[in-house]
Structures are given as C-alpha cells and as structure tokens.
Amino acid sequence: MKIGTVEARQGTLSRGQLPLGEYPDGGAIASPLIVASGRKPGPVLWVQTCIHGNEVGGPVAVHRFLESLDLEALSGTIVFALQGNPLAFRELSRATPQDGQNLNRLFPGSAQGSLSEIIADRLIGTALETADAMLDLHSGGHFMITCHYALYHDDGSAAGRETARLVRGLGVPNLWNSLEEWLSGAAFAQFTKAGKPGLIVETGGGARVTEEDIERFVLAIEGMTRGLGMLPGAPVALDAYRYGTxxxxxxxxxxxxxxxxxxxxxxxxxxxxxxxxxxxxxxxxxxxxxxxxxxxxxxxxxxxxxxxxxxxxxxxxxxxxxxx
Ligand SMILES: [Zn+2]
Missing domain, CATH: 2.40.50.100 (RNA polymerase II/Efflux pump adaptor protein, barrel-sandwich hybrid domain)
Incomplete structure (x- = not known):
C-alpha cells in the first residue's frame, strides 16, 4: 500500500509525509504519517489528529497507543495522519492562519479552491481512497473545554448504523448523533456520505492536555480497532450512555x-x-x-x-x- 511518501509493508511500522499543498518556497505543506501495517490482512482505519491546530493531544495519544501495539496481532492497517492542518498546527491556531478558514467545515474541499480547500481536498481524497473507517481526535483547543463525547452522523444508512455500533465501543459515555447542516463539511460526515463509518472523539482543552485526555484517546483508538475486528478483544462497552441530538x-x-x-x-x-x-x-x-x-x-x-x-x-x- 502506498500513501503519500510511505510504502507500507505487512508487519512493519513506517513513517513519511502526505503532501497537502505548497509553501511559497516550494516546500511541501504536509502531514506527517505513521502507517502501522498488521501481519494479517484486514480493513484500513484512518486516525486523524490536529485538524484544528491547537487541539494537540492526538499525536501524544498515538505515541502511547503505538507503545503497546503488536503488529503480529493486527489485522489490516492503521494510518495515522498526525497533522490534519499543518499550517494551523505551526501557529497553534484552530483555523488556517493564511485564510482564516476552519478546515473541518470545508470538506470535501476543492482542488480549484482556496488554500484550505486544497488541503481539505487532498486530505479527504487520500483518506477516502485509502481507508474503510475514520476516527478524528479533537478537543476544545485553547479557548474551550469539552466533555468526553463522540460526534457522528447516523442518518439511517448502513454506514450511519455501523458508526452508531462502533461508537458504543470506545469508552465514551456521551454520544452526540447530529445531522445538522453545519456539520456536513466535517471529515466524519464525508465518510458517512461515502458509505464508510466515521466519527469524532472529543475531550478536554483549555490550552492543556491531561493524562486523562490521553487515556481517553487511546481507549478510543483501541475500541475502534477492536470494533472493526482489527485487534483481538472486545470493544470498550459501558453500562450506560447519554445521547444527544x-x-x-x-x-x-x-x-x-x-x-x-x-x-x-x-x-x-x-x-x-x-x-x-x-x-x-x-x-x-x-x-x-x-x-x-x-x-x-x-x-x-x-x-x-x-x-x-x-x-x-x-x-x-x-x-x-x-x-x-
Ligand atoms: Zn476540533
């Protein structure tokens, strides 16, 4: 499997870059990638972090998850796109500094559009081409503090129902199923529309990352891989959930x-x-x-x-x- 600069081989962990645009000097605006290829065949899960540049707990949780990942036990591939918006990450801002746009409202983007729309087009294009399911890690960033919730799009389609099943196995107590129009440009909604499960997990913020936030993100990655049958073990089911619309x-x-x-x-x-x-x-x-x-x-x-x-x-x- 080839993703960006990564040539992934079964049973290995690879690093590389996914080009999403260009700087004025011709350098690549790129998301660092980690690709974990299991020994056995199986689905491809896309895990995305820092699509809002000041929501920085995601990469830390990915490092933590990888510490205990056994590639011999993994069926399929996990692609970690560590900077959904590399420009926003460099400025620690929520939006793209150059055009002020919120990337997670712009999908599917446009190759003929603004800088943010070009990044959106290449990011979601690669994700949908590559992956069968998507997990997007978010927080409140600098200014807001979120509770521990998952946000998804169960529109009654097979992908929507599959997402609603997966979301109950992530250790997340608050489940927010929204079909609101303002979320139609979010990456997870594009996955659902394309017939694939996709969702956001949120925790914390307020310009800090806590140990609890990291543990929650790790639990979500583990739960998602187990729910998809990529790792052995049961998804992380809770006794009760609170639902929202x-x-x-x-x-x-x-x-x-x-x-x-x-x-x-x-x-x-x-x-x-x-x-x-x-x-x-x-x-x-x-x-x-x-x-x-x-x-x-x-x-x-x-x-x-x-x-x-x-x-x-x-x-x-x-x-x-x-x-x-
Ligand atoms: Zn966010």
Whole structure:
C-alpha cells in the first residue's frame, strides 16, 4: 500500500509525509504519517489528529497507543495522519492562519479552491481512497473545554448504523448523533456520505492536555480497532450512555471576563443560569441561560477567559432518549 511518501509493508511500522499543498518556497505543506501495517490482512482505519491546530493531544495519544501495539496481532492497517492542518498546527491556531478558514467545515474541499480547500481536498481524497473507517481526535483547543463525547452522523444508512455500533465501543459515555447542516463539511460526515463509518472523539482543552485526555484517546483508538475486528478483544462497552441530538452554541453580547457556572458534561434545564459576563470593574453585565428544555454541556469557555462581544461561551447538546 502506498500513501503519500510511505510504502507500507505487512508487519512493519513506517513513517513519511502526505503532501497537502505548497509553501511559497516550494516546500511541501504536509502531514506527517505513521502507517502501522498488521501481519494479517484486514480493513484500513484512518486516525486523524490536529485538524484544528491547537487541539494537540492526538499525536501524544498515538505515541502511547503505538507503545503497546503488536503488529503480529493486527489485522489490516492503521494510518495515522498526525497533522490534519499543518499550517494551523505551526501557529497553534484552530483555523488556517493564511485564510482564516476552519478546515473541518470545508470538506470535501476543492482542488480549484482556496488554500484550505486544497488541503481539505487532498486530505479527504487520500483518506477516502485509502481507508474503510475514520476516527478524528479533537478537543476544545485553547479557548474551550469539552466533555468526553463522540460526534457522528447516523442518518439511517448502513454506514450511519455501523458508526452508531462502533461508537458504543470506545469508552465514551456521551454520544452526540447530529445531522445538522453545519456539520456536513466535517471529515466524519464525508465518510458517512461515502458509505464508510466515521466519527469524532472529543475531550478536554483549555490550552492543556491531561493524562486523562490521553487515556481517553487511546481507549478510543483501541475500541475502534477492536470494533472493526482489527485487534483481538472486545470493544470498550459501558453500562450506560447519554445521547444527544442538535446543539446550541451560545455567544455573549457583552465583552468582559466569562464566569462559567457549570462544568462540561453537566446536565442543564431551561432557563438555568449557566454563566455570566463580568466587566473589568467587577459588575455582572450579562447572564447566560439554557434555552433548551433539557440538555448536557458539550463545551464551556475556559474559566475567566476574556471574551469579545459575539464570542462563543457554551455549547449545549439537546438530550435525546436512547435510540431504539
Ligand atoms: Zn476540533
């Protein structure tokens, strides 16, 4: 199997680069790749990290996972694309610094488009050409802190249902199945549309990576490979899951310092006070309340984060009963 500069051979671990565009000096804008080829044949899993450049726990979790990976026991191939957006990673920014675009809203991209659209086109093109399933590792980056959730797209298709099966084996307690239009440009949604399972796992953020975040990501990679039958052992099933559907992203009208009154993962109900904006003199200038009947907090703004008018302060996911 050939991916980017990597010529993968059965039973070996290979490193290389996936070219996604060019710098002005002609150098390659490229994602580093690690390709783990099992001794036995099987599916190809694409694991993607740092598509948002300041969500940096993914590569660390990949290193940790590889420490205990036995290529003799692996059926198939795992491709680790360690920098979904190499330009954003270099600047530790969420979006591409050169054009301000959020890569994970642009898929499938365009070879004739902007810099970010060219990167999107080459990244998803290679992933879909190469892989049977996709796992995308994310966090809240510098400014937000997310709870431990998986985001996927069960549209009732075979790929959607297969994703809904796999997602229950990743050790992730919060399962957010969204068909919202704003997610149609995300990489995982492109996989589902192409008839292949794909999903995001999120944990943490707030400009740091914790040991717990790394362990959660490793568990997700292990669960995905086991769910696909690539490694022996059962997927990581939990006793109970919490389900969610559409999300609301609330923004502040006022600038100031944001005080969150809830934690990521908390249950919230309509009109509950979830946060407030405090001005530089110490006065509360705005209250933020839950607009949904019942939901759970997907992400909060980092505590006491200075915010501008119009910036996001909390993401609430609408609670959904367990699907039949
Ligand atoms: Zn992200």
């Amino acid at each position: 559409n999300a609301v992203d609330l923004t502040a009208r006022r600038g100031g310092l944001y005080r969150s009154l809830v934690e990521a993962g908390d249950e919230v109900v309509r009109d509950q006070l979830v946060g407030e904006v405090i001005d530089i003199f110490g006065d509360v200038t705005e209250e933020v309340r839950c607009p949904l009947e019942h939901g759970w907090v997907g992400a909060i703004r980092r505590p006491w984060m200075p915010i501008y008018s119009g910036e996001e302060v909390i993401e609430i996911i609408e609670t959904m009963p367990e699907p039949a």
